Amino acid sequence: MFLPIETTGVIMQSYNEIVKVFCHIGNEKDMKQFMREVLTESELDALVFRWRLMKDLYHGETQRSIANKYHISLCKITRGSKILKNKDSISLKLLKKQETDT
Amino acid sequence: MFLPIETTGVIMQSYNEIVKVFCHIGNEKDMKQFMREVLTESELDALVFRWRLMKDLYHGETQRSIANKYHISLCKITRGSKILKNKDSISLKLLKKQETDT
DNA sequence: TTTTTTGTTCTTTTTCATAGAAACATGATT
DNA sequence: AATCATGTTTCTATGAAAAAGAACAAAAAA
Structure with missing residues (x-):
């Protein structure tokens, strides 16, 4: 990916967020579905x-x-x-x- | 990848496994590092x-x-x-x- | 030390997602 | 009804990334 520099901060925030989101998905069913949605x-x-x-x-x-x-x-x-x-x-x-x- | 997602077999087993693995990573630091390793x-x-x-x-x-x-x-x-x-x-x-x- | 097996890196090729540029659909606004 | 904004989909061309195949390096076995 090659994004304009000015968006870097926003993207970095999204990065931390999605890590957090992955961490808080408790069950395997949801995890499986989420992975299918975002990948x-x-x-x-x-x-x-x-x-x-x-x-x-x-x-x-x-x-x-x-x-x-x-x-x-x-x-x-x-x-x-x-x-x-x-x-x-x-x-x-x-x-x-x-x-x-x- | 070009391996069809089967409903049984080693690849499907690995699929369920990695879902499980993602589910059991408790903290954000590990999650971040793991994502960097496997993606x-x-x-x-x-x-x-x-x-x-x-x-x-x-x-x-x-x-x-x-x-x-x-x-x-x-x-x-x-x-x-x-x-x-x-x-x-x-x-x-x-x-x-x-x-x-x- | 030579040979063989295994692991790593290099160069070329292939693949895949995306851009760009529409065309078409839908729905809101006038 | 006509217009405008927005969403969706299709097409070819392109470029970045992944993979293949081969060369190279390292290690183990003989």
């Missing part, structure tokens, strides 16, 4: 797929194995890989949490 | 901007006024407009809620 189908698919990739990486699958499994290129996997390598990664924490919860 | 910058920008559009529409601004303000084309606004016209819209409920809360 395009391809964005949602991409998001879900990215989560799937991170899980596979987290479970120790090699990048090439994942690439073959989903018929995608390696470069697509690097992103998720980088995120999980970051020590402060929230995604990593959430994956760990999910593991212990189930 | 690309342009996806996040698009999402935030879409929320901004919906707010403007909700407050009664005309589509043409919004288009001029942000220097975007009208066709881009139709999406948000359609969402808000649906009486079951969660976005609409959340906008109402935000209004009464503040």
Whole structure:
């Protein structure tokens, strides 16, 4: 996105707001619907797929194995890989949490 | 992404999972970081901007006024407009809620 | 140390959302 | 009824971003 500079403040406010909104949606049904409303189908698919990739990486699958499994290129996997390598990664924490919860 | 949203299967499972994950992130700091990790910058920008559009529409601004303000084309606004016209819209409920809360 | 496997980065190609410019619909105002 | 403002939809062209494929780097295994 490329928005005129003068709108930056407003957009930043919207950014904080939508984070807040996401935080206060209590139940899964509403969350699911909200995500369908504010994300395009391809964005949602991409998001879900990215989560799937991170899980596979987290479970120790090699990048090439994942690439073959989903018929995608390696470069697509690097992103998720980088995120999980970051020590402060929230995604990593959430994956760990999910593991212990189930 | 081009993986059809099935009603069963690993992708659907990941979909339900990530909805659950979003639901259980309690605080805004983590939510913000998580969104930065699992969405690309342009996806996040698009999402935030879409929320901004919906707010403007909700407050009664005309589509043409919004288009001029942000220097975007009208066709881009139709999406948000359609969402808000649906009486079951969660976005609409959340906008109402935000209004009464503040 | 050489070979093999795995991970990362680079360049090119493809894809997808959007702009722009209408046309058409609807609804309000006169 | 005629006019004007607004909303919706369609079309092609364009540009930004994502992805592919290949080259390169690093690490592990032999």
